[in-house]
Amino acid sequence: MALPSIRTEAALARTAANRLAAAPRAAKDTALIAMAQALRQAQTTILQANAADVARAESSGVADSLIDRLRLTPDRVSGMAAGLIDLAGLPDPVGDVVRGWTLANGVDVRQVRVPLGVIGIIYEARPNVTADAAGICLKSGNAALLRGSSSASDSNRAIVDALRAGLMTSGFDPHAVTLLEGGHDLTAAMMAARGLIDVLIPRGGANLIQTVVTGSQVPVIETGTGNCHLFVDADADLDMATTIILNAKTQRPAVCNALETILVHADLAQWTPRLIDTLDAAGVSVHGDPAVRQLDPRAIAVPDDDWDHEALALTVRLAMVADVDEAIEFIRAHTSGHSETIITNDLTASTRFTSLIDAACVLVNASSRFVDGGEFGFGAEIGISTQKLHARGPMGLAEMTCTKYVLVGQGQVR
Amino acid sequence: MALPSIRTEAALARTAANRLAAAPRAAKDTALIAMAQALRQAQTTILQANAADVARAESSGVADSLIDRLRLTPDRVSGMAAGLIDLAGLPDPVGDVVRGWTLANGVDVRQVRVPLGVIGIIYEARPNVTADAAGICLKSGNAALLRGSSSASDSNRAIVDALRAGLMTSGFDPHAVTLLEGGHDLTAAMMAARGLIDVLIPRGGANLIQTVVTGSQVPVIETGTGNCHLFVDADADLDMATTIILNAKTQRPAVCNALETILVHADLAQWTPRLIDTLDAAGVSVHGDPAVRQLDPRAIAVPDDDWDHEALALTVRLAMVADVDEAIEFIRAHTSGHSETIITNDLTASTRFTSLIDAACVLVNASSRFVDGGEFGFGAEIGISTQKLHARGPMGLAEMTCTKYVLVGQGQVR
Numbered sequence: 043m044a045l046p047s048i049r050t051e052a053a054l055a056r057t058a059a060n061r062l063a064a065a066p067r068a069a070k071d072t073a074l075i076a077m078a079q080a081l082r083q084a085q086t087t088i089l090q091a092n093a094a095d096v097a098r099a100e101s102s103g104v105a106d107s108l109i110d111r112l113r114l115t116p117d118r119v120s121g122m123a124a125g126l127i128d129l130a131g132l133p134d135p136v137g138d139v140v141r142g143w144t145l146a147n148g149v150d151v152r153q154v155r156v157p158l159g160v161i162g163i164i165y166e167a168r169p170n171v172t173a174d175a176a177g178i179c180l181k182s183g184n185a186a187l188l189r190g191s192s193s194a195s196d197s198n199r200a201i202v203d204a205l206r207a208g209l210m211t212s213g214f215d216p217h218a219v220t221l222l223e224g225g226h227d228l229t230a231a232m233m234a235a236r237g238l239i240d241v242l243i244p245r246g247g248a249n250l251i252q253t254v255v256t257g258s259q260v261p262v263i264e265t266g267t268g269n270c271h272l273f274v275d276a277d278a279d280l281d282m283a284t285t286i287i288l289n290a291k292t293q294r295p296a297v298c299n300a301l302e303t304i305l306v307h308a309d310l311a312q313w314t315p316r317l318i319d320t321l322d323a324a325g326v327s328v329h330g331d332p333a334v335r336q337l338d339p340r341a342i343a344v345p346d347d348d349w350d351h352e353a354l355a356l357t358v359r360l361a362m363v364a365d366v367d368e369a370i371e372f373i374r375a376h377t378s379g380h381s382e383t384i385i386t387n388d389l390t391a392s393t394r395f396t397s398l399i400d401a402a403c404v405l406v407n408a409s410s411r412f413v414d415g416g417e418f419g420f421g422a423e424i425g426i427s428t429q430k431l432h433a434r435g436p437m438g439l440a441e442m443t444c445t446k447y448v449l450v451g452q453g454q455v456r
Numbered sequence: 457m458a459l460p461s462i463r464t465e466a467a468l469a470r471t472a473a474n475r476l477a478a479a480p481r482a483a484k485d486t487a488l489i490a491m492a493q494a495l496r497q498a499q500t501t502i503l504q505a506n507a508a509d510v511a512r513a514e515s516s517g518v519a520d521s522l523i524d525r526l527r528l529t530p531d532r533v534s535g536m537a538a539g540l541i542d543l544a545g546l547p548d549p550v551g552d553v554v555r556g557w558t559l560a561n562g563v564d565v566r567q568v569r570v571p572l573g574v575i576g577i578i579y580e581a582r583p584n585v586t587a588d589a590a591g592i593c594l595k596s597g598n599a600a601l602l603r604g605s606s607s608a609s610d611s612n613r614a615i616v617d618a619l620r621a622g623l624m625t626s627g628f629d630p631h632a633v634t635l636l637e638g639g640h641d642l643t644a645a646m647m648a649a650r651g652l653i654d655v656l657i658p659r660g661g662a663n664l665i666q667t668v669v670t671g672s673q674v675p676v677i678e679t680g681t682g683n684c685h686l687f688v689d690a691d692a693d694l695d696m697a698t699t700i701i702l703n704a705k706t707q708r709p710a711v712c713n714a715l716e717t718i719l720v721h722a723d724l725a726q727w728t729p730r731l732i733d734t735l736d737a738a739g740v741s742v743h744g745d746p747a748v749r750q751l752d753p754r755a756i757a758v759p760d761d762d763w764d765h766e767a768l769a770l771t772v773r774l775a776m777v778a779d780v781d782e783a784i785e786f787i788r789a790h791t792s793g794h795s796e797t798i799i800t801n802d803l804t805a806s807t808r809f810t811s812l813i814d815a816a817c818v819l820v821n822a823s824s825r826f827v828d829g830g831e832f833g834f835g836a837e838i839g840i841s842t843q844k845l846h847a848r849g850p851m852g853l854a855e856m857t858c859t860k861y862v863l864v865g866q867g868q869v870r
Contacts (some may be wrong), residue, residue: 060788060812060814063811063812063814064811064812065807076731094767095812143833145826145832145833146832149822151828151832153849156814156843158845159814159844165485181678236669236670240844241844241845255650255671255673256650257673259669259670259671261675261676261843261844261845262675263845269585279867282866282867285867285869286867286869288602288869289869289870290869293869293870358745374474392736392864396862396864397477397478398474398477400474400477400570400573400860401860401863402860403860403861403862403863404860404861404862404863405862405863405864405865406862406863406864406865407864407865407866407867407868408563408863408864408866408867408868408869409865409868409869409870411869411870412559412563412863412865412868412870413861413863417559417870418558418559418565419559428574429675430572430654430655430858431572431655431675431677431845431846431858432845432846434858434859434860434861435567435859435860435861444844445848445849446814446815446816446817446818446848446849447816447817447818447848447849448810448817448818448819448820449818449819449820449822449826449828450806450810450819450820450822451819451820451821451822451823451826451829452696452821453693453699453700453706453821453822454821454822454826455694455699455700455702455703455707455823455825456703456707456823456825456826456831
């Protein structure tokens, strides 16, 4: 699909977005519940479509881990429906008055949350994202232009058909949710669709995100990459440090808030081999800087001396640093701006760390696995923004909106 | 200056920004006062440098209006200094806790305002912007990379020399304020400097803004273009409508919050020629749609039937519409998303208008000239954002910051 077709789809989405923007919460919640019911009713059709996608992927030799992401089951379809029901239960950010005041001349000023408009979401082969993203956009009053992976095209089509059926039974314009289909030229066309699409959100691997953030003329919200560090300070509670490291590294290694690099205070040289014992026992391979490798030969060199890579696997990098300031310098050189942690009982060090580290989330004595919309209590999450403009950190429903100022006077002029 | 030199300057700016981010308000205010004093002390040098810029512009036949913007006087230098003193008196947004809560497991979460980092500002030949932008960036904890017009290069250099002298006497890194010099390749290099510059803000004409928003790999805040409409509803107070129209159109026609198009309810056909009388008497040329021209032949056709153009002059476009819904449709087709006004005493119409118009500011019975950081009480303004991401509407000090989450626990894991 090239730019002209995007233009048509985006214009229809804009009309739907204009109506959605004015829809009260109750109407949107009714639609979400209808969409959930339609998904459940279409379960057989969705699973058949998914089976075709999976068969195609298997015959072209796609890796098992990708096929697992692609595969839907009755439980996963129920999970998508349950996600929409959950969204119906969340507060609506649209209409919230962020702040308000009255000018000296009597004009009332209110800053009010409003939807962004038409949101383009580019994602990979997980069909559940289709329902998830559509629901989050709808609840926040936005129309969604969804561009999933072509390997999931049959599944996505069946899911969007069901979602649109739910929209129509509840009196909404089906163009509030649109599946865009096409090859790489479609991504290019979406990135060129300035004025047609208000915001692009890429969800997926580092390559996809890099392509979109550097090539898009449409404003982008960058999500995802987490090269997360943890610094164990000299007077850390070492049991606490070990527990948090194990949790942040091993509880779910393939996610962006998992730990990638541990920095250890030089005073803890004796403890470092014990930490490596624990990591080893948990099945984590340890790569180390020269100082670590001298302390414990089990640590092997960091491949290509690349400390910026997000491994998303059961490996961890380990380096010794002289103090909190050297830890801060190290993190500044390598952070992806996601989540950075200090384990310490020293108030000066923790204050220095939280004040000087520039990242979406800075943690003291807690696992970076808490950096998550669900854990934050947002109820829904479209991703974790690692950029500074607009939203930073876990993005819930409020982060899918912008604001406008409404000024009401009685004839005032300057 | 090409990308390699930007890299050097941006790295120095980053170091300065890291220090600035941790500077308390008192230190920043001391620096602003020292910068103001240095500007006053350098007045003779600055005026001499400016005279050279003006002489160069005159000899190359630059228009008088541009030379007026370029020219500095003792009053204008004092004005720049006074602007910095005013900034010192404003609250510091950095460190504000936007919101905070405690997770069920006892982890404290705080969302705290922090500086954006290194801000690139690209602007045209008004040397006072140099001091103004540097001051706003400093107060909000950001380092500024300033790229002014080459026609103001001598003035800008003299101003930045003074500002840096002030920074140094107050113990700050002079690289907190950097003047970048070069031709069009400099703008291109700034737009390519992703990771080095956190945000680019173009301030100037439509061409400059269009170039930057469509070509930049660095996130941009779009400011400026205001194709502002005003709708006179059937039951408007017509004296109020006339007063507000005159104010919005004529008080300062060359600014972005000035009125460009008036939409009149069809029931007010008889009043329309009286409105044109008033506009005529105020020296405003009226262009009209066919319905208006039929009512009053003094109205001439809209050149090229272009209703999107921001004239920034004493001309106005006038069109008849059937009702508030047709006015909303018209505005949706032509708005630049800046400021849109309704004059009405009908609550249903005003609610419909404020709810359905998608713009940074929507006004009821007040002049769009109030859409201004100063009028809003922000004390300082870097521009008026017409984009939806990050900041929308007048941008004060808080809009020059982002946030980070700080999580403090006692060993919690998932």
